[in-house]
Amino acid sequence: xxSSVLYDHPGPRARVRNAVLSVIFGVGVVVLLWxxxxxxxxxxxxxxxxxxxxxxxxxxxxxxxxxxxQTLIAAATGMALSLAFGIVFAVGRLSDRWWLRxxxxxxxxxxxxxxxxxxxxxxxxxxxxxxxxxxxxxxxVVVGLTLYNGSVLAEAFRAGIxxxxxxxxxxxxxxxxxxxxxxxxxxxxxxxRAMLPVIVSQLVVLLKDTALGYIVAYPELxxxxxxxxxxxxxxxVAAAIVVAAIYIAINSLxxxxxxxxxxxxxRRAFRVARRSAAPAAEQTVVEPQG
Amino acid sequence: MHVFADQANLDAYLSSFLWILKLxxxxxxxxxxxxxxLAAFRVSPVPVLRGVGATxxxxxxxxxxxxIVFFCYFGLFSTLGLSLADDLDLNNYWxxxxxxxxxxxxxxxxxxxxxxxxxxxxxxxxxxxxxLTFFQTLRIVVLPQAGRAVxxxxxxxxxxxxxxxxxxGTIGLMESSNVxxxxxxxNGDAVIPIFLVFAGTFAAFLIPTGYLFGxxxxxxxxxx
Numbered sequence: 017x018x019s020s021v022l023y024d025h026p027g028p029r030a031r032v033r034n035a036v037l038s039v040i041f042g043v044g045v046v047v048l049l050w051x052x053x054x055x056x057x058x059x060x061x062x063x064x065x066x067x068x069x070x071x072x073x074x075x076x077x078x079x080x081x082x083x084x085x086q087t088l089i090a091a092a093t094g095m096a097l098s099l100a101f102g103i104v105f106a107v108g109r110l111s112d113r114w115w116l117r118x119x120x121x122x123x124x125x126x127x128x129x130x131x132x133x134x135x136x137x138x139x140x141x142x143x144x145x146x147x148x149x150x151x152x153x154x155x156x157v158v159v160g161l162t163l164y165n166g167s168v169l170a171e172a173f174r175a176g177i178x179x180x181x182x183x184x185x186x187x188x189x190x191x192x193x194x195x196x197x198x199x200x201x202x203x204x205x206x207x208x209r210a211m212l213p214v215i216v217s218q219l220v221v222l223l224k225d226t227a228l229g230y231i232v233a234y235p236e237l238x239x240x241x242x243x244x245x246x247x248x249x250x251x252x253v254a255a256a257i258v259v260a261a262i263y264i265a266i267n268s269l270x271x272x273x274x275x276x277x278x279x280x281x282x283r284r285a286f287r288v289a290r291r292s293a294a295p296a297a298e299q300t301v302v303e304p305q306g
Numbered sequence: 307m308h309v310f311a312d313q314a315n316l317d318a319y320l321s322s323f324l325w326i327l328k329l330x331x332x333x334x335x336x337x338x339x340x341x342x343x344l345a346a347f348r349v350s351p352v353p354v355l356r357g358v359g360a361t362x363x364x365x366x367x368x369x370x371x372x373x374i375v376f377f378c379y380f381g382l383f384s385t386l387g388l389s390l391a392d393d394l395d396l397n398n399y400w401x402x403x404x405x406x407x408x409x410x411x412x413x414x415x416x417x418x419x420x421x422x423x424x425x426x427x428x429x430x431x432x433x434x435x436x437x438l439t440f441f442q443t444l445r446i447v448v449l450p451q452a453g454r455a456v457x458x459x460x461x462x463x464x465x466x467x468x469x470x471x472x473x474x475g476t477i478g479l480m481e482s483s484n485v486x487x488x489x490x491x492x493n494g495d496a497v498i499p500i501f502l503v504f505a506g507t508f509a510a511f512l513i514p515t516g517y518l519f520g521x522x523x524x525x526x527x528x529x530x
Contacts, residue, residue, distance in 0.1 A: 227370030
């Protein structure tokens with residue numbers, strides 16, 4: 017249901033009313049923005065010296081770009097490991113052997129329920145006592161991200177594998193495949209395609225969570241671009257706004273990509289559904305993912 | 307378990323989870339109110355309000371919570387001088403609640419909006435046909451049905467909020483992750499039991515909460 021179904025197509029009176037409301041709320045929004053602007057102004061946050069660093073090359077080459085690279089590296093490594101973790105544990109949870117299924121289920125449920133920060137702290141401060149050596153902040157962040165996002169992806173994969181019509185695996189068994197072959201050749205590839213939008217949107221979560229690296233002094237965007245930069249120039253508000261804009265830009269692009277993939281896979285599912293007669297349609301259409 | 311036999315450590319553990327509980331409670335309430343309001347904005351006939359809702363969601367959903375909480379402390383409090391309480395801990399607590407609420411409200415808004423989208427068009431069309439106004443349609447027909455559909459996603463948002471509450475530790479509140487860090491640093495011989503107690507507390511509360519919301523969502527689902 018599109019939002020326009022909630023109300024009638026506006027007639028003359030409704031149009032006037034909407035225009036009046038638009039003006040009233042528009043003025044309200046402008047007043048609010050003006051108030052925020054004034055508060056910033058009173059605190060001297062619009063002074064040129066606070067914003068000037070962002071016009072200098074040094075700010076970008078020494079702080080923001082290397083930090084952005086660290087953020088992207090951590091997110092990319094975490095994503096690759098999460099995908100592997102997710103596939104292994106999704107298949108593990110669907111195993112016929114209880115001694116694989118139960119531990120896989122416990123691991124996935126546990127890591128989904130534990131805050132990421134708690135895991136990162138344990139890896140960074142606790143694990144060194146166990147292995148008698150330091151753990152680099154990078155790996156504390158990446159392993160933490162992997163355990164959490166891997167578990168989330170495992171659940172997504174499991175749902176994806178289970179949403180594939182039973183006819184697929186029945187046909188595969190009928191031509192003589194073993195369970196592992198059915199999984200590898202038939203179910204996982206189809207589930208991966210259906211889950212592609214979910215995987216891409218999980219990347220947004222992962223990228224945002226790399227900001228936790230700030231708490232453990234990993235030199236990522238928040239650490240270098242806001243904390244260290246503002247230590248040099250005293251412009252914490254300005255730096256936070258610029259860095260937030262960078263995060264928002266990257267994540268919006270990823271979200272656009274996920275939506276495009278989602279539309280594409282839904283179109284595809286719809287085509288398949290049309291081709292394979294009406295009754296199967298409901299099963300074939302991929303469930304919309306939040 | 308000798309670490310938790312020490313009364314001081316036990317108190318630190320209990321008070322840390324009390325902070326998590328308080329952060330979750332206050333933020334859940336504020337985020338729910340704000341999120342439903344934003345969702346109403348996003349489906350309203352007034353373009354300005356739709357814009358406000360959409361902007362809020364795309365701004366706060368795409369910014370890391372750590373950055374938002376960081377800004378609440380170093381931006382709102384340190385630089386702009388917004389103080390929410392005289393007591394240091396309480397001030398950090400309320401700044402954390404502000405950060406958690408504005409962030410979580412974006413997710414509540416999206417959950418409610420997708421819930422509104424699950425209500426068949428015929429329901430709203432019938433409501434309009436009998437002459438209900440926009441607010442009546444929303445209040446009497448659409449939202450009650452949408453509310454049932456959003457139980458499961460809102461449950462996930464609540465669970466995420468509870469876990470996210472640990473991030474307020476960034477601005478110095480002695481919540482669970484900070485207390486765990488301190489206990490690990492002073493008890494290097496018992497790191498695994500300490501981690502299992504803290505992580506286990508979250509798991510023991512949040513895993514059943516997840517199943518509860520799943521059960522509730524099933525029970526409340528509108529049968530069609």
